[in-house]
Amino acid sequence: MAHHGLRFMFILAAGLLLLVHAVAADDFNIADNATAVKRGITLTPALNGINFPDPSVIRIGNEWWAFSTMSRYNGKRVHVPMAHTFDFNTWTSFGERDALPNLPNWVYPDAPAVWAPDVVQLGPGRFIMYYTAALKSNPKFHCLGIASASIVTGPYTPIGPDPWACPTAQGGAIDPAGYYDQASNTRWVVYKIDGNSLGRGGACNNMVQPIVSTPIMLQQVRVDNGFTKIGAPTTLIVNDPADGPYVEAPSLTRMPDGTYVLYYSSNCFVTPLYDVSYATSKNIRGPYRKFGGLIRTGKYGLTAPGGLDLAINGVHAVFHANWNGGRAMFTALIRGQGSQLQVYVKSS
Template identity: 40%
Template sequence: MNGLWSRLRSPSKPSIRSAEAECGADQGINPLKSPDSASLSESSIRDAGPWTRGKILTLSILAFFALTLIVVAVTVPVLLVKRNRSHDDPSYHDAANRPVQVLSDFPDPGLLHVNNTWYTYGTNAAKNDSEVPHVPVATATVFNSWTRLEDHDAMPSLSSWETKINHYAPDVIQRDDGRFVLYYSGELKDWLYHHCVGVAVSNGTNPAGPFMPQSKPLACPRNQGGAIDPSPFRDVDGKLYVVYKADANSIGHGGDCNNGKKPVLAVPILLQELEADGVTPVGNPVQILQNDKSDGPLVEAPNILRTPQGIYYLFFSSHCFTSPKYNVKYAYATSLKGPYTRANRPLLKTGDFDLISPGGATVSRDGTKMVFHANCGKLRCLYAAAITIHANSTITPSSL
């Protein structure tokens, strides 16, 4: 602007040397050595100077931003990948720790170890088929090799309050008299597609049953949508408990697992103390966990373990079982009733060892082994795995 203003004020011509220098400087050429600069007309110099500088400035700015975008596009994903990898324990990248698929179509497994034999009890996965076992059973003497007891039903007869289908997430514990108690989710006849926690006691001392159900549900909070996913626990003092999920998402407002639309309902995990018979409640249930934003529409499939060091671990799943976000999480506390501190990372999630939607985990009483299900095509298959519980309360995969 200063040069243009001086031209307007004075009719005198600028010196060719000044014009040459200005033009040469704009083009990155030394004007003293340019043979063609003297042949440029005064008008072309006057017009080209300011516009050339503006164009160069504009192009420089555009080039700078383009280069910046390229650098960001290249480096940010690399940094994120490195960051994500750095948050994973090396155990997740060790093929020896890969869970073993042992059965097909066996979701929500419970787990029991008696007389050197492992037992697992699964969800009745056949939709609306009353001819399949209400509670299927599989056994193993080696933890990575399981056999389904074909056509065996651990609970062949049912109580009057439940339908003949849709029995979910059974689990078993042995009580002091040697008999076994089975906890399960039964569908209500008078409120279809909603469940309550049922309880059944074995006729003898066979962990595979048969189990005879009680006449009434053990837990049935209808104002919270009912209850599912019971898991028994015996504390160090011998007291019995059952932990389960209040099925509040079943009365939600739609969306993901019927609780993805606002207002999203609170879905609690409840702990109920029991008498020594394993079927009689003591007092009222206590809430020990609830879904938060990181859990999506729900938390479910609770299971409790106590280590010899006195730390309680609550294993659970979050998000909808139909979602790739479904996972196995855990939290820990120094008291059975909490408060529980959530771990920073799920124990298992989609992508770990190429698993898809792992969930519904149950851990052995010694805290070294685990069964869970994960998607395998259109089915949910049973997996066996090993874990290591560390002194800092983190848990990582291990080798069977």
């Protein structure tokens, strides 16, 4: 393809120098020697903008696979839809093929509400999926499940008869994401306590005082199997007044200088305040310092962006935003040191 040149935007927000590069599809990996500035960047979604909410992404070799919240394809309910790309630019949907076709008995079968799956590789021929689903005994609550497969596309088989984590007294749990810390050879799972399911109304059921806490939790797991818990979970962040009804959709990574970055979304996803935010720490267990509004409504033509997930430490990322009545997947590259992050986004 022809080289289409570079377009750049510099934003100063929340004490963070955010350098955003919008680049042509054939120039998604680019040096940092920007010289031109152009505003009015508009992004286009992957997969031609089909509904692909809560995307997660994994890289195997030089290919990427993405997984999303339950949707329908040709009228068929697909618990965990999938997509694939060779170059992180052109994505192909797997359509009706379901990565998690069979659900465990603890899931409410009539409306399983399988949300926010995340896949990690434990080793050659060993993959584990973390996912959210509605609890059969009380569908008001969601809990976390785990499943395994020998290939990245599955089909994944649920592990055990019970949820992996199900704190119903606190509102349940959603949005699990696995993380392998190569520096310490340890494995972790971050997730959200779904306190707003116990809320008193308002936006996302949690804007009527007193606001219910929705902490982001960190659970260490055995490095060999990815699900046996080690010790008790640690609270990383909670929803402060600026976060509105909740913080959710966590994803953990480690930058080259050793800084841990916790990406998350704040405010209600049905409002324009929903965003991609982040927090940093020098210790995986915290304390974490929040930086708000990394990707917000109004930037690059997006509305209610959120749910950012990373494939490789600090590089390939996916997130979702409103598009044609659904939630489409968008892509980005993220690099940086400490709180100085550079976000590269592909332009139309």
